[in-house]
Amino acid sequence: MVAESSEKNINVTLRVWRQAGPNQPGKFVEYQAKNCNPNMSFLEMLDVVNDSLVTQGEEPIAFAHDCREGICGTCNLVIDGKPHGPHKAIATCQTYMRSFADGAVITVEPFRAKPFPVIKDLITDRSAFDKIQQAGGFISVRTGAGADANATPISKDNADLAMDAAQCIGCGACVAACKNASAMLFVAAKVSQFSLLPQGQPERDRRVLAMVAKMDELGFGSCTNQYECSAACPKLISHDFIARMNRDYIKATIRQTFKPKSNAVAGGA
């Protein structure tokens, strides 16, 4: 996962996408990053480049980041054509300069996907993911209404699998990696987490139908089973979850059509 240790400092050339605002044209601009310590993270290297830009009175490169330890899902650079850079299973912020050769020319771009418009330079708007969550990415339980936590045992296997799915950090790399800009992996991860747990059953059908419909409505493309998504995913969310969601979706569609419905309306004494 991590390249061999190297003690020698390196120089690299960056080709960085600069774009002043949402509807403005962008272009690549070249910068030199000199004398980088191989143990420096890629984002720390950008910090240093930015400080020197500021000192020269230029606007620094805008890029998104926060936790810098691979968990918040904020960082989102496409490095040399790959969302989150050269290595598997890590986020941009966990990429270190030891992964690059001395003299390398590195291209840095924002995620390119229609539902994630560029805000500035390398920062994109991923609020579409919140909208998908609002459509059904939850279990409707009022605060305080939960039963004792051990009242319903859950098999360790299912709990572990639900956790595998729940690890998604909402970064959007799956969308950026997909030629159709499909959000299937992201949606499948959430849908599967809940469908694997007893608490998620009552809303199971409604959830998958609503989230998929919202995803389509927001302009994410469809899945053609290329699995670029799971290859780019920093949390290695498996594309098996997509298959699982597809099964859920089909069952829900059928049940939706043939399910007997109560005539009762709300209200009463």
Place this chain on the structure above:
Amino acid sequence: MAKLESKIPTGPLADKWSTYKSEALKLVNPANKRKYEVIVVGAGLAGASAAATLAELGYKVKCFVFHDTPRRAHSIAAQGGINAAKNYQNDGDSVHRLYYDTIKGGDYRSREANVHRLAEVSVNIIDQCVAQGVPFAREYGGLLANRSFGGAQVSRTFYARGQTGQQLLLGAYSALMKEAGRGAVEVHPFEEMSDLVVIEGQAKGIITRNLVSGEIRRWSADAVILATGGYGNVFNLSTYARGSNATAAWRAYKRGACFANPCFTQIHPTCIPVSGDYQSKLTLMSESLRNDGRIWVPKNAADCDKPASQIPEEARDYYLERIYPSFGNLAPRDVSSRAAMRMCDEGRGVGPGKRGVYLDFADAIQRLTEDGVRERYGNLFDIYHEITNENAYKQPMRIYPAVHYTMGGLWVDYNLMSNVPGLFVLGEANFSDHGANRLGASALMQGLADGYFVIPYTIGNYLATQKPGSRPKTDATEFAQAEQNVRDINDRLLGANGKEPVSHFHKRLGLIMWENCGMARTKESLQKAIKLIPELRAEYWQNVRVPGSGATLNQSLENASRVADYMELSELMCRDALAREESCGGHFREEYQYPDGECKRDDANFGHVAAWEYQGDGKDPLRNVEPLNYEFTQMSVRSYK
């Protein structure tokens, strides 16, 4: 002088909260709830749980975050776990024991009643999270698993691999999204609170800057809740996310809210040591590792340069096990951090610069196999590998203490309301429950306790005193004045046109704080810092360079305005540390210690909360005191031996 009434209910400790809830708190009737608008700033565990629950109850809620989505709050990074007095392990845990461990862990500087309430509602939190679909770790029988954390002799910590904070936050976020989806909460991402609006002595709104468009906006409400997290980034290098900041709390302080115990900061013992001056953050290795890892340094300073594998067993000093035999590697954070510092001060540190100690898993691998260790801590070993390029299955980890949490924060009463009526403060942003030292896995507990189970009751008590529909309009002069204040600060920063980037100043400030107001403090070091900080601040306003304009996304400006606040808050931290002439928890004054290096408290003179009140620019702040009246537990010497 601010009036600090703690509003602690009378009666037996174990009944206070339930009696207060059912008998004393005023209720708001359902039809009136929707006439009240509540602003929640922050959507970490505290803010998201509060916003979602208040919306469920029928209040109109607006939730603001500076992040691009509420799911990014810093709570997401919490690794180890969350405490709850469930006693599922049948190992003798109880609400009282959790209460006692937390009060003792905090070195008797928190309120008994608050801590007891926290322990009581801890059990509801786990129920709530499981009902939301949080995939906690389970045993083969299908029941929830637990582990131990520092400062406790029972296993009461619930966890989701090494990503507990992530899973709890995503649970609270899903509740928030549920409410947003049905229109009960308006979520405003990329919207940073830059000032508090106080009208006739009550908090009635906020000013924000939209981080995308640069627009400065006014928002009015019947009550304002801050759940904006801690201020540890004052130190520059810390385990916090880079964006975590103190602006909301600090600007509220400058509008009259008291800042309590600002010097109570937590230095976490197990972080990856600093490797170079380009470094932007320090990474935590969860305390849960101390369940199975053993901490040591060479007995002999001459061995420090040798690889660990060449240092034989008898030449190793497992100093925590030696000094604190009953808690061993699970001694509380402040105690463990200082012990590591002492070892390195003695010249027995390891790694670059000799500022590190070993955390060794060789025994655990023998006992559990490598796969067994991987199952428990795999992701942490991976993180360690990514950062250091070292394989901790083969050689011990190197760790060193780093700034991690702030126990201090805005002063609040039992209702979590600050001394400014209508301003509530939740989560790490308040000062309330952890005294002078927080135990591991207790911050997540407190954030969710505040948001799910306390504020939904106590806010009604305030709102019931406000006429429905009486909230001011945003054209009130106080709004205009606060907006102008924000514009002035930003214009000054943009116009300074100096030579140095913000980051250089932040580094320098961080170094002053780490050296003089860090793990150990003295009168001299603090006086020195109180002299250096204003000098650096003056230089900052003269020589900082903030390119670009305020009318677009401008990360330099965001940082500059946050660092401007650190330049002031840091001084208050040092003043507080100087005034507190005792050692307690994370506040270690070298002058006040026992011969074995443990904290020497002075309950007679400092058994109180210090709540600082702003008096205007250039004036010394006022130190108010809230006495801590211990009715039920004896303040005793904290011993982990």
